Amino acid sequence: MTEESLNVVVRKRQLQGDGVVVLDLGLASGEALPPFEAGAHVDLHIAPGLVRQYSLCSDPADCSVYRLGVLRDPASRGGSLGVHDGLAEGSEVSISLPRNLFPLVPAARRSILIGGGIGVTPMIAMAFALQASASDFELHYCGRSRSRSAFLDELAGAAFAARVHTHFDDEGQDQKLDLDAVLGAVAPGPDVHVYVCGPSGFMDWVIGEAQLRGYTGAQVHREYFQVQSDASGGAFEVVAARSGKQVQVAEGQTIVEALAGVGIEIEVSCEQGICGTCLCDVLEGEPDHRDVYLTEDERAGNDQILTCCSRAKSKTLVLDI
Numbered sequence: 001m002t003e004e005s006l007n008v009v010v011r012k013r014q015l016q017g018d019g020v021v022v023l024d025l026g027l028a029s030g031e032a033l034p035p036f037e038a039g040a041h042v043d044l045h046i047a048p049g050l051v052r053q054y055s056l057c058s059d060p061a062d063c064s065v066y067r068l069g070v071l072r073d074p075a076s077r078g079g080s081l082g083v084h085d086g087l088a089e090g091s092e093v094s095i096s097l098p099r100n101l102f103p104l105v106p107a108a109r110r111s112i113l114i115g116g117g118i119g120v121t122p123m124i125a126m127a128f129a130l131q132a133s134a135s136d137f138e139l140h141y142c143g144r145s146r147s148r149s150a151f152l153d154e155l156a157g158a159a160f161a162a163r164v165h166t167h168f169d170d171e172g173q174d175q176k177l178d179l180d181a182v183l184g185a186v187a188p189g190p191d192v193h194v195y196v197c198g199p200s201g202f203m204d205w206v207i208g209e210a211q212l213r214g215y216t217g218a219q220v221h222r223e224y225f226q227v228q229s230d231a232s233g234g235a236f237e238v239v240a241a242r243s244g245k246q247v248q249v250a251e252g253q254t255i256v257e258a259l260a261g262v263g264i265e266i267e268v269s270c271e272q273g274i275c276g277t278c279l280c281d282v283l284e285g286e287p288d289h290r291d292v293y294l295t296e297d298e299r300a301g302n303d304q305i306l307t308c309c310s311r312a313k314s315k316t317l318v319l320d321i
Contacts, residue, residue, distance in 0.1 A: 005045075006033070010091045011065055018148035019072035020118060021084050024058075024065040025095065032063040036098035038129035039122050039195075039223070042066060043096035043269060044079075046086065051269045051277075052079035055197075055223070056098060057121040057151070059128040066095070069150055071118040101276070101293075102195070102223040104129060109191035111137040112182060114206055116198020117144075122223060124151060126195065131160040142167045142177050142202070179209045187214035197223040217296060224274050224292045233288065236312040240264055240321045241283055255307040255317075264321060266307055273309035280307050284318035287311075 012024040027033060041055045058067035073080040087093060104111065104126055111130055115123040120141045130137040139160070143149040146168050155164045167177040183194070187210075194215060196206045203222055210220045238255055239246040240262075249258040256266050256278060269277040273291025282303050289299045291306035298304060305317070 005094050005096055007092060007094055008033075008066070010087050010089050010093065013087070013089045016069075016150035017152075018145075019084075020150035021070050021072070021087075022150060023068045023070070023083075023087060025068065025093070026065045028092075033066055034097055035063055036060055036066070037100050038104055038125040039102035040098040040100040040125070041102075041122075042068075042098055043275075044068070044083070045094040046079060046082035050078050050082060052083075053225075053270060053275050055102075055122040055125070055225075057124040060125055061128065061132060066098070069118060069121045102197070102221060104195075105193050105221075107191065108193040109136065109189070110193075111135060112192070112194045113137060113139040114142070114177075114182070114194065114196045114198075115140070116142045116196075116202035118150075119196075119198030119202075119223075119225060120151060122197055123195065124155070127158070127160050127163065131158075131163075137163060138182075139164045140167060140177055140182060141165070142198070144169045146171065179206065183210055183213050183215070185213065187216075187219065190216070190219065193219050193221060195221045197225065200224060222292075224272075233311045236314070237316040238312075239284075239316060239318045241318055242321055249311070254309065255305075255311070255319075259307070259321075266321070268308050271308045273306045276306065278306055278308045280305055281320035282317060283320050285312055285314040285316050287317065288313045 008025040009028045010023055011026045014022045016022055036056055038060050041053045043051050044054055045051050054068045054070060056066050057069050070080055070083045072084045102122055113123040113126055123139055127139045167175055194210050196203050207220055235248055235250050237246060238249055243264055245262045247258045247262045249255055256268055266278050269275045273293055276293045282305050286302055287305040288311040290310045293306055
């Protein structure tokens with residue numbers, strides 16, 4: 001174990017629903033793991049050069065294990081398939097310390113948790129934390145089918161089970177997610193917060209409906225686990241100020257790829273603008289932000305860029321690398 005990473009063992013492995021593997025990770029020594037806050041994730045080192053982020057879905061009050069839920073994705077770029085095919089009970093794996101880019105707002109009067117599919121994972125940890133603090137909340141779990149969904153037994157047996165509402169596409173119309181009922185006709189006040197995670201289209205729908213009702217950006221919290229990459233746009237130049245090198249980034253090419261061609265390696269992980277691993281400071285030029293990591297205020301500052309996916313609006317970007 002180092003300050004940056006932990007070597008853990010798969011204590012328990014379960015297949016739930018349709019293609020979801022649930023892993024309990026613990027220290028081989030049996031010692032408690034470092035504490036984490038609801039909404040946190042860990043970087044899972046699946047294979048050399050293959051790192052993916054997964055939300056912690058266990059009770060933050062229980063540090064005996066970290067629980068992850070990983071959906072087997074047919075379009076996997078190696079991450080989910082590596083987890084499903086390579087991690088059995090007893091397997092050793094390296095993870096980062098927990099990091100939280102999706103925290104709860106402690107002062108919220110009420111919290112509305114909405115998870116689509118495997119996006120329910122951070123919501124489970126949030127529900128445990130909100131229940132422990134006697135906070136007002138509700139959890140909405142949306143999926144295609146009850147038979148294909150994971151965590152249902154755990155949620156049904158939880159102390160907060162009465163606050164859990166399930167919504168499945170193949171069941172009756174009366175149980176489907178009704179955002180008019182959940183969000184209200186108008187935002188009820190600045191101390192009500194909405195948290196959403198799931199497929200991009202689902203999240204965009206929830207976020208858009210919340211905004212129409214007057215929920216502000218500070219009240220709507222999101223975590224994407226997958227986005228559609230877009231490398232379109234004309235070529236531009238990148239100058240690496242500290243390295244003294246410059247390179248043309250071609251259409252369809254990422255900044256990371258172009259810099260690697262001149263010997264500058266930038267650490268990447270998700271490669272989709274989600275995790276922030278490849279964040280660089282911008283010294284000159286105007287970025288064309290295509291990530292979902294930076295906030296609107298951070299984007300407006302034009303002094304940071306996610307080099308795995310974003311491009312340039314100016315002819316040249318000068319980066320502090």
